[in-house]
Amino acid sequence: MGEQIGGHRPPAPAAALPSVALPRWIAAIFIGAIALASLTALVWPSLPFTRPGAGDGDVPVIAAQIEDAAAAGRVGAPAPNFTWSGSGGSTRLSDLRGGVVIVNFWATWCVPCRQEMPALDRIARSEPDVTVVEVDLQESGDKVRSFIDQLGLDRLVPVLDTDGATTRRFGVLSLPSTFFIDRDGLIRHVELGGPLSDAQIRQGLAKAR
16 A cells, blocks of 8 residues: 555656657648748738738828938928839829929828818819828828728828828828828928918918919
């Protein structure tokens, strides 16, 4: 009989479990699944359809910042230059020189942004030499396209600032913020806040002409 401690017999040691070898075909499937999952985790973020805003809603995405030491989001400075790309190709902000450009920073959740956009669209419709670039801050293309289409804003140029880099380069701290850029690419007037009226927009345009 085994030794008793305090009147209780110690439990017998548990029997060792028999080792079970997996069949080779099951092991191969298991290893293959792990390898596939690892490869997917590495490749998935770089696929075009997984980048935030890329292609969805057919709204161009800001693809690159064009560095210029003199550029800044203030009156008298060259407007920070950037490129946006979509189904229609690539465009630089500087490609619009020769006409007056309004760059409006906005988002669909911003109430004054929503209120002033019809006025911006009316100005773009009535002024052939004016281009209104609508820089949306970090929202999806589907959301932006749905908003634009619902209001019938067909004269604006929406682009997605998916990482906020363009918004930061212009020094935008609140939405909406609107920059009026002359034919040479220089910022001539800035409006912070909103909603802007038709008269305020035309005053900004007058300073950029």
